[in-house]
Amino acid sequence: MPLTQTSADVAVRQAAAPILSARDLTVDFKLEHGVMRAVDGVSFDVRRGEVLGIVGESGSGKSQILMAAMGLTAINGRCAGSVTFEGQEILNASPEKLDKIRGSSMSMIFQDPMTSLNPYMRVVDQLTEVLVAHQGKSKAEAVDIAVEMLERVRIPDARRRISLYPHEFSGGMRQRVMIAMALLCKPALLFADEPTTALDVTVQAQILDLLNGLVRELNAAVVIVTHDLGVIARMCDRVIVLYGGRIMEEAAIDDLFENPRHPYSQGLMAATPRLDDNTAHDLRTIPGSPRALAGKMSGCPFAPRCDRRIERCTVETPALQRGAGGRAAACHLVTP
Ligand SMILES: Nc1ncnc2c1ncn2[C@@H]1O[C@H](COP(=O)(O)OP(=O)(O)O)[C@@H](O)[C@H]1O
Ligand code: SF4
Ligand SMILES: [Mg+2]
Structure with a gap:
């Protein structure tokens, strides 16, 4: 579980300038028969002392968000939009500029340690x-x-x-x-991509708690991506639910677990533990997560799997609407 923080701590943090800001981040991959949109208009902020989780099933675009921010997108990929680190644009920045930031202020933990070692x-x-x-x-x-x-x-x-x-x-x-x-190097910003997925559950819990303690001590900003809501519950202050490359919902961790509003989040939570349950849980894996070719998608990406779908859902893509308390949702039936 995240270390306890008072509402005053949260208020002070939210007043600070974000260290990392993504705006309308889009990642397209050129394939043999067209262009596939892996990340579609994603925006978020992270501040120092805050752990932001991005949760979604396999293929939802989680890793590509981090790769774009780190300047590590594959050669057939194109990133658009904006990602700023301490106010400086880093999306599509030169390798020299990125090397400097990556070595001293921004670092990444991968699922497989042998990627970095x-x-x-x-x-x-x-x-x-x-x-x-x-x-x-x-x-x-x-x-x-x-x-x-x-x-x-x-x-x-x-x-x-x-x-x-x-x-x-x-x-x-x-x-x-x-x-x-x-x-x-005491990074100001840490990205973690499924940092414990390869490990058994007991070791996962130990490592997540250790990581949580260390990043809180450093007052770093953290973005952690995972398919595992147990990891989110253990580490994060705020969470983004990703589906088909788009943000479905964003909320403070307690709000999401207690009162998910988006039908996709509700489905996830129905199969998920409460915050005080320490066992790891996977998202319900339903095969066939849709990947639209760029420019071809119409309607809500979740529509094929949504039991609350109405006619409008298949023709009009719901915009992400922001409401009070840092909540946001992209659904025709939800006002955040
Ligand atoms: N170099 C690439 N070329 C084509 N498609 C890619 C490439 N890298 C990733 N993808 C696709 O982008 C989508 C999102 O991938 P990813 O961000 O790795 O998902 P996640 O981390 O959520 O499992 C997937 O459909 C994946 O197959
Ligand atoms: S917009 Fe429609 S299909 Fe999409 S989540 Fe909401 S109700 Fe379901
Ligand atoms: Mg991944």
Whole structure:
């Protein structure tokens, strides 16, 4: 569960300028027979000290939102709209500009630690590289900082183990190494893409709690994407529900779990735990999540699966409407 925060904390945070803002973010992929829209007009803000969750089933576009923000979209992809970091445009920015931000203020944790860890390099060299390159530390200073960070992610016997290669760690320990690496430069903004999906449930819970504690201590802004509402319940302050590349609903975590308004969110919650239930739950997986070709979609993306569908739903795409208390929903039948 997120650490308890008073309403005053929340009010102060919401008054601060967002560190990351996405506006009308669209990601298209060129395919052999057309263009597929993976992310469709997504907008959100994240502030320091806030953990934003993006939840949606596989293929809903979660990873592509993070990839676009990190400048890692595949070669056949095109990003449009805007993503700003501390007020600077970073969408489609030059590799030099992105490298600078990625090394010092923005980092990412992937589902598979081997995406970030080099299998042929000892952990000590991978962890210290960034401190030496970006912060001008001596190697000895960097090793001390890295050992301390490994201790903070609770790797036993860190001073000895730091000299091992990644494959000499278990899956859970490797994920801890990656978290240590991502937090080493004290990033202002952290992206986490299904950070614990590959791990068993007990290890997942430990790692999420650890991550939650560390990012709160750093006062970082976090965007975490997952298909798992248990992860959202454990980590997040606010959540966006994504379907077919579009935002269906946005709400504070308690509001979403207690009173989901969008039919898709309601369906998810019906199959989901309460906040005090710590077991991990997956979204109900229903095959055939629709992926429209760009410009071809009409109507609500959820219409084929919605039991409240009316005629208007198949012809008119509902706009995301924002209401009080940070709530928003995209449905013809819902006023947020
Ligand atoms: N390089 C690519 N070329 C074509 N389609 C892609 C590419 N990368 C991702 N996609 C598609 O974009 C959609 C969204 O993918 P993704 O963001 O990875 O989903 P999620 O993370 O929610 O599971 C999926 O339909 C996926 O197949
Ligand atoms: S707009 Fe229509 S189809 Fe879409 S979620 Fe609302 S009721 Fe269902
Ligand atoms: Mg993904």
